[in-house]
Amino acid sequence: MNARIIGTGSYLPKRVVTNDDLAKIMDTSDEWIQSRTGIKERHLVVEENTASMCIEAAKEALKDADMAAEEIELIIVATLSADHVTPSAACEVQAGIGAVNAVAFDLNAACSGFVFSLNTAQAFIQSGIYKNALVLGAETLSRIMDWNDRGTCVLFGDGAGAAVIKADDEGIMAFEQYSDGAKGHVLAGINRKNNNPYVKNDTDPTYVQMDGKEVYSFAVSTVPKSIQNVLDKANMTVEDVDVFLLHQANIRIIQSVAKRLKISLDKCPISLDHCGNLSAASIPVLLDEVNKKGMLKRGDKVILSGFGGGLTWGTTLLTW
Numbered sequence: 424m425n426a427r428i429i430g431t432g433s434y435l436p437k438r439v440v441t442n443d444d445l446a447k448i449m450d451t452s453d454e455w456i457q458s459r460t461g462i463k464e465r466h467l468v469v470e471e472n473t474a475s476m477c478i479e480a481a482k483e484a485l486k487d488a489d490m491a492a493e494e495i496e497l498i499i500v501a502t503l504s505a506d507h508v509t510p511s512a513a514c515e516v517q518a519g520i521g522a523v524n525a526v527a528f529d530l531n532a533a534c535s536g537f538v539f540s541l542n543t544a545q546a547f548i549q550s551g552i553y554k555n556a557l558v559l560g561a562e563t564l565s566r567i568m569d570w571n572d573r574g575t576c577v578l579f580g581d582g583a584g585a586a587v588i589k590a591d592d593e594g595i596m597a598f599e600q601y602s603d604g605a606k607g608h609v610l611a612g613i614n615r616k617n618n619n620p621y622v623k624n625d626t627d628p629t630y631v632q633m634d635g636k637e638v639y640s641f642a643v644s645t646v647p648k649s650i651q652n653v654l655d656k657a658n659m660t661v662e663d664v665d666v667f668l669l670h671q672a673n674i675r676i677i678q679s680v681a682k683r684l685k686i687s688l689d690k691c692p693i694s695l696d697h698c699g700n701l702s703a704a705s706i707p708v709l710l711d712e713v714n715k716k717g718m719l720k721r722g723d724k725v726i727l728s729g730f731g732g733g734l735t736w737g738t739t740l741l742t743w
Contacts, residue, residue, distance in 0.1 A: 426545040426556070427594030428741065430490065430587035432483025433711035434476045435580075435698065436466040442577070451573045461674025465580030465699030467565045472506045476583035477561045478519035483711070484557065485520070488587035492520040495587075497556035498527040499544055501536025501703040503612070503732070504563045505529060512561065522557070533610070534670050534731025536560055536703030537584070538600065538739050541727070544588055545595045545739075559585040560703035567612055569630035578673075579631075580699035584707025593742040596724075597656040599649060600737030609637040610732040642676045642730050647683040649738040650728055657740055661686050664740075665723040666713065670730055671695035671705040680728075692718065702731060719743045 441464040442453035456462055468476075477500060485492060500513040507515075513527035532539040537560035544556040561583035568576040588594070612631040616624045646669070654660060661684050669677050671694050681688050694709040701708055706727050713719055723743040730736040 424548060424551070424590040425592070425594035426541070426548045426588040427591035428586045428743070429589050430484045430486070430488025431585065431707070431711040431714045432480045432485070432487060433582065433584040433708045434479035434483070435582045435708070436468045436471050436476070438467050438469045439464055440467050445577055449571070449573045451577060456577050460578060461693070461695055462578065462699050463696045466582055468563050468581045471581070473502055473504055473561050473563045473583070474506050474512050474515035474519065476581070477512055477516045477559050477585070480559060480561070480583040480585040481516055481520050481557055484585035484587045490555070490587055492522040493524055495522045495525045495555060495557045496553040497544060497547060498522060498525045499540040499556065499558050500529045501532065501540040501558075501560040502529055502562055503531050503533050503536070503702060504567055506563070516557075516559065525557070532703070532735045533733055534672065534700070534702045534705060535600065535729035535733070535735040535737045537706045538727050538729040538737040539735070541586070541588070541595070541739055542598045542600055542737065545598070548588070548590050555587065555589040557585060557587055559583060560705070560707040562702045562704045564702055567631050572630070574635065575631060575633050578700045580701055582698060582701045582704045582708050584704050584711050586707055586710065595739055595741045597653045598737065598739040599653055599656070601735070603734045606637070606641065606734045607732065609634040609641070610734070639673070639676060641734060642672065643679040643683070645736050646680050646728055646730055649736055650684060650726055653726070653738045653740045659724070659740070663724055664690070664726050666719065667691045667726045667728070668706055668709050668713065669728050671698065671709060672700050672731070705729070
């Protein structure tokens with residue numbers, strides 16, 4: 424059996440922040456941001472948090488799948504910005520939706536997180552351990568950004584996306600996922616430092632730091648190869664794929680990937696213009712938007728491909 428997506432949902436914070444809004448509080452402009460990234464606006468939390476966004480996205484996905492929360496056997500939340508060290512965001516989702524029969528845990532693979540989580544759920548379902556799962560990607564990135572660093576903070580937003588998957592004869596056809604920890608420093612955020620009876624730590628909080636050029640170079644060389652590798656595993660070509668759902672980091676990266684694979688940009692839907700980079704939430708939010716617009720039909724072949732901190736990258740080919 425394979426994991427097949429049967430329902431999707433998403434949630435974006437109510438507060439919309441345009442590039443012009445950011446220009447009022449830092450030295451930047453709409454032209455500067457759009458020309459370099461393709462981003463026009465993003466959503467930032469005010470009253471929401473990672474768990475609350477997950478819960479709303481999960482409810483939508485369950486409704487779309489016509490399933491009750493009590494039926495869910497596994498919950499995986501991909502995130503690097505959970506609200507608590509413990510309990511996990513997944514356990515908070517379990518409580519929030521009443522999925523009393525599910526086991527729940529978080530997975531951190533940064534912007535590749537949703538793909539990694541989907542593949543993990545596939546392994547559980549393929550082995551027969553579970554028959555269904557709720558897989559989410561969610562981030563409150565605004566809390567870990569340096570809002571004085573205009574080169575980084577303007578790129579990111581907050582949000583959550585969810586997918587209900589179920590054992591089926593069709594579904595995930597092939598996937599791959601990799602990590603390169605030796606280059607993890609090019610996109611990093613430091614957690615709490617040592618602080619115990621033998622080490623005193625009074626340092627200020629740290630924020631996400633990124634070497635944009637290195638990340639760009641990594642993405643444009645790695646993602647096309649990953650997609651081609653997965654297609655080769657399935658004995659398929661890029662022409663056989665109906666939709667490419669790529670991590671929404673930067674419009675230039677998406678354009679470069681499409682050019683290297685020789686595919687039309689029409690096959691690569693975009694959400695980063697109104698969402699920014701949502702890290703682990705990027706692909707599931709885009710997936711839900713595409714689904715809601717009726718752009719996917721039964722039997723379509725879909726590529727999901729993520730890349731980001733770790734460094735990590737992964738690609739999944741599935742039948743809708």
